[in-house]
Amino acid sequence: MFGLDKKDTSLLIIVACLTLFAPFILNPFPTGSAMAQFNAGYPDLMQRFVIFGIFAIGFNILFGLTGYLSFGHAAFLGAGSYSAVWMFKLIGMNVIPAIVLSVIVAGLFALLIGFISLRRSGIYFSILTLAFAQMSFNLAYSVLTPVTNGETGLQLTLEDPRILGVSATADGSIPVTNLFGLEMRSTFELAVGPWAFQFNAGYYLCALIMLAAFYLAIRIFRSPFGMMLRAVKSNQQRMNYTGLNTRPYTLAAFVISGMYAGLAGGLMASMDPLAGAERMQWTASGEVVLMTILGGAGTLIGPVLGAGFIKYFENIFSKINDNVLHTWFSFLPDGMEDAVVFIIHPFIGKGWHLTLGILFMLVVIFLPGGLVEGGQRIKGWLRGRKAKDSNASGETNPAE
Amino acid sequence: MGILEVKDVGKRFGGLQALSNVNLSVQENSVHAIIGPNGAGKSTLLNCLVGKLIPDTGSVMFDGQSVLGRAPYEINQMGISRVFQTPEIFGDLTVLENMMIPCFAKRDGAFELNALSAVLKQKDILQKAEHMLEEMNMADKRHMHAAAMSRGDKRRLEIGMCLSQEPRLLLLDEPTAGMARADTNNTIDLLKQISDERDITIAIIEHDMHVVFSLANRITVLAQGTPLVEDDPQNIRGNPKVREAYLGESA
Numbered sequence: 001m002f003g004l005d006k007k008d009t010s011l012l013i014i015v016a017c018l019t020l021f022a023p024f025i026l027n028p029f030p031t032g033s034a035m036a037q038f039n040a041g042y043p044d045l046m047q048r049f050v051i052f053g054i055f056a057i058g059f060n061i062l063f064g065l066t067g068y069l070s071f072g073h074a075a076f077l078g079a080g081s082y083s084a085v086w087m088f089k090l091i092g093m094n095v096i097p098a099i100v101l102s103v104i105v106a107g108l109f110a111l112l113i114g115f116i117s118l119r120r121s122g123i124y125f126s127i128l129t130l131a132f133a134q135m136s137f138n139l140a141y142s143v144l145t146p147v148t149n150g151e152t153g154l155q156l157t158l159e160d161p162r163i164l165g166v167s168a169t170a171d172g173s174i175p176v177t178n179l180f181g182l183e184m185r186s187t188f189e190l191a192v193g194p195w196a197f198q199f200n201a202g203y204y205l206c207a208l209i210m211l212a213a214f215y216l217a218i219r220i221f222r223s224p225f226g227m228m229l230r231a232v233k234s235n236q237q238r239m240n241y242t243g244l245n246t247r248p249y250t251l252a253a254f255v256i257s258g259m260y261a262g263l264a265g266g267l268m269a270s271m272d273p274l275a276g277a278e279r280m281q282w283t284a285s286g287e288v289v290l291m292t293i294l295g296g297a298g299t300l301i302g303p304v305l306g307a308g309f310i311k312y313f314e315n316i317f318s319k320i321n322d323n324v325l326h327t328w329f330s331f332l333p334d335g336m337e338d339a340v341v342f343i344i345h346p347f348i349g350k351g352w353h354l355t356l357g358i359l360f361m362l363v364v365i366f367l368p369g370g371l372v373e374g375g376q377r378i379k380g381w382l383r384g385r386k387a388k389d390s391n392a393s394g395e396t397n398p399a400e
Numbered sequence: 401m402g403i404l405e406v407k408d409v410g411k412r413f414g415g416l417q418a419l420s421n422v423n424l425s426v427q428e429n430s431v432h433a434i435i436g437p438n439g440a441g442k443s444t445l446l447n448c449l450v451g452k453l454i455p456d457t458g459s460v461m462f463d464g465q466s467v468l469g470r471a472p473y474e475i476n477q478m479g480i481s482r483v484f485q486t487p488e489i490f491g492d493l494t495v496l497e498n499m500m501i502p503c504f505a506k507r508d509g510a511f512e513l514n515a516l517s518a519v520l521k522q523k524d525i526l527q528k529a530e531h532m533l534e535e536m537n538m539a540d541k542r543h544m545h546a547a548a549m550s551r552g553d554k555r556r557l558e559i560g561m562c563l564s565q566e567p568r569l570l571l572l573d574e575p576t577a578g579m580a581r582a583d584t585n586n587t588i589d590l591l592k593q594i595s596d597e598r599d600i601t602i603a604i605i606e607h608d609m610h611v612v613f614s615l616a617n618r619i620t621v622l623a624q625g626t627p628l629v630e631d632d633p634q635n636i637r638g639n640p641k642v643r644e645a646y647l648g649e650s651a
Contacts (some may be wrong), residue, residue: 003518074617224504224522227493231501234490241450241488242502243565245475245510252513 008218011300015214019207022031022046023197030194037324038316043187043200045315046195049308050203050210051267056291057210057217058260062253064298065226067233069126071285072113072133076106076258078140078280080265082147085154085275092165093175095184095205095270096248099263106262107255114254118247121236133285140277153276177270179205184271202271209267210304212258218300220256261288290356294363296370304372310356317352402607403428403601404449404569409458411444413560418444419455426569426618431595433612436622442605445622446573448640449603450482451475463568473510481562483572487554489561491547495538498546498557499529503567516602528564536560536590552583559590563598570594572604588614597648621645 004012018025027041028340040046054161057184059073080102087098137256140148148154158168169175191197220226228249231239239246250287269275278284287310295306325341325348332340367373402425409422419441426432436442447453449460451472460467467475476482490498503525508514520526533539536556541549546557555575562570575591576584588611595602595615606612612619612633618635621628623645629636636642 005518005520022573065413074475219513219518220562222520223515224508224517224519224525225513227501227519228504230493231490233491233496235488237484238488238561239501240472241476241484241559243473243505243510244501245473247469248513252515256515304454 002215004218004222005277008222008300012211012215014216015301015304016211019050019156019211020204022049022203022207023199026150027195027197029295032194034327037319040312040316041198043185043198043203045311046200046203047206047267047271048311048315050206051264051271052212052288052291052307052311053263053304054206054213054267054306055261055288056295057213058257058264059288060257060292060297060299060303061220061229061260063258064303065221065229065233066250066253068118068121068250068254069289070117070129070254070257071126071282071289072129072131073135073257073261073288074282074284075113075133075136075280076110076261077265077268077284078136078275078277079109080106080262081269081275081279082140082154082265083262084266084269085156085273086147088156088162088177088269088273089154090163092162093177093273094164095177095179095266098270099209099266100178102262102266102269103259104262106265107259109262110255110258111251113209114251114258118250118254123277130173130282131286133280134282137277137280146273148277151277152273155274177202177273205356206267206271213263214304216298221300225249225252289362294360294370296372299370299372302370302372309371311354313352313359317348317355318350320348322349402426402427403463404603405459405461406445406449407459407461409445409448409455409460411441411448411453411455417625419448421626422458422622424515424620424628425631426601428601429595429599430618431591431604431616432618432620433604433606433616434620434622435606435609435612436628440622441625442622443573444625446482446571446605449475449571450480474535476565476567477505477510479568481565481567481570483558483562483570483575485573485575485577487558488576489546489554489558491545493546495544495546495549495557496529496533496542499532499561499564500525502560502561503528503532505599506565532560532564552579552586555579555583555587559587561593563600567600569601569603572602572606574606574608575604576606576608584611586610587611591615617623 002009023041023046026046027039029035029039055077059176060068063069081288083105084098084102087101091097113129115134117125117132120128141151156174158174160167166175182201184205186201188199189196228244232246232249236246237393265279291306291310292303293306295304296302322341322345325344327339329340345351363370406422406424409419410417411419422445434442434445437470444453448455449467451467451470451474454468462478462480465478467478490501491581500519507525530539533542538553538556541553546554549557576587579587591602593601604615616633618630619633620630621636621642628641629639631639643651
């Protein structure tokens with residue numbers, strides 16, 4: 001189906017089901033219950049899951065296939081966000097032109113940076129991209145203030161022209177982003193017993209775009225172009241002496257992944273129309289590297305899993321505080337309770353980075369293939385057990 | 401006029417004159433061996449032919465066109481394929497994929513943004529690669545990771561990859577270095593078969609006299625960066641100058 005083989009089609013369908021039913025899947029605990037704080041099924045977080053999913057899918061096309069580790073992809077994300085917000089300021093609040101422009105701008109930006117950075121490979125390439133991203137951050141933060149509004153960040157105002165829309169709504173407020181009238185923030189709430197499921201228009205737009213992006217990534221992985229990119233990672237020397245020019249291949253991969261990042265940035269601004277320089281900072285670039293490696297670089301589903309994993313931790317673990325811990329461990333004797341809370345304290349709330357760091361170390365050391373490898377090992381283990389069971393029964397049967 | 405004409409080529413690395421006044425003419429459809437003691441400049445010469453190095457002086461003409469100043473991939477597209485001393489293959493890819501890549505390079509040129517069609521739908525490429533694998537006797541290994549194969553198989557695969565590009569000149573850099581005797585003999589047989597059955601010129605750099613004398617029909621002896629003599633194998637064997645420079649006086 002869709003020009004994919006059976007395995008890839010079923011993967012695409014699984015991802016489609018997961019994203020479309022995410023409001024149910026991510027909301028397993030009834031509202032008001034003690035576990036409700038582990039629910040991730042609210043629009044803001046779900047949007048972030050899929051947007052960072054797109055970012056990581058794109059990054060994986062570069063890093064997973066060619067092995068070129070870019071430390072500057074946040075620059076394209078930021079460029080996408082700024083262009084989207086400018087479209088909201090100048091043209092109107094429809095998200096389509098904003099998203100289109102953010103992809104184009106990020107693509108051109110990636111072409112420029114890639115053209116220069118890809119003169120080197122390995123660590124030198126990483127350093128060059130890092131330098132470019134940091135330059136972009138500083139430009140956005142100070143030098144280009146007329147375009148980026150410096151440290152305040154680019155925001156919508158009532159004075160914006162919006163030639164195809166209105167500067168201000170009838171009641172004098174800033175109009176909201178929409179898709180041909182469908183407001184991105186509009187949310188339908190479905191109450192089933194104690195559960196409250198939220199279906200957000202913005203989330204579903206992002207989810208559909210992510211599915212399209214994921215489908216495109218599968219096609220690229222299975223294409224001759226994708227095979228050439230894997231060949232670049234494997235042996236550039238052989239590529240050159242097989243009559244293949246590696247530069248345009250790597251540059252095309254770089255631009256494509258830059259456009260994915262721009263798309264993510266544009267969607268981010270479409271959900272919440274503001275853009276700040278901090279989106280371009282090197283920590284943001286590092287985050288997508290973590291997502292891809294944690295999920296499994298070079299695999300199709302890995303980056304999406306990694307993005308979801310990290311964003312879940314960032315939003316859920318960081319919300320747990322000492323009070324919550326005290327209620328959890330209130331069944332313990334007083335002294336013990338304080339001791340347990342004291343031990344766990346550094347790993348939660350603001351310390352969630354520590355938990356993430358430890359998990360990341362564990363994954364890299366024990367599962368170099370990321371979460372995907374973990375899943376495969378569990379599958380293999382289950383299969384092995386099943387095979388053993390059937391063997392065992394096969395042996396006992398004749399005896400009976 | 402040979403298919404490959406090297407004229408007055410010189411190359412200097414700092415204080416070392418690696419090559420000077422190298423003249424070489426490789427005739428079409430011959431097997432031409434370049435031999436010489438360590439440090440004679442064999443590898444430097446080869447690197448000048450494939451675009452890895454640019455000689456300081458002289459000219460290198462392939463089929464009437466200069467190769468100087470061209471990138472390795474351009475020279476390859478002109479019809480020169482190179483086999484390396486240690487097999488250079490795509491270790492992370494399967495054997496079949498390894499064989500498909502040169503087929504793509506032959507069909508689509510140095511770059512083709514073929515990002516939306518599926519590899520499995522490229523029937524012509526698949527067929528050609530499968531055919532080549534069968535010719536190389538490695539069809540049963542097609543789904544193996546190339547890095548997991550034995551050295552002899554890697555060499556075989558690399559030669560097959562070069563042949564699937566249908567080159568006019570095949571350059572081999574010590575193709576049997578570090579190989580066991582059985583593997584060496586297999587490689588000799590394979591190369592013999594290739595030169596007999598195909599419309600191809602082979603230039604080979606080799607240390608192993610057994611390999612050289614069983615394959616070559618023309619030999620150039622290089623010593624201290626200059627060709628000492630170029631002749632037929634039987635004359636090379638008896639040439640006292642060669643014995644002195646290459647085989648050592650005691651030989």
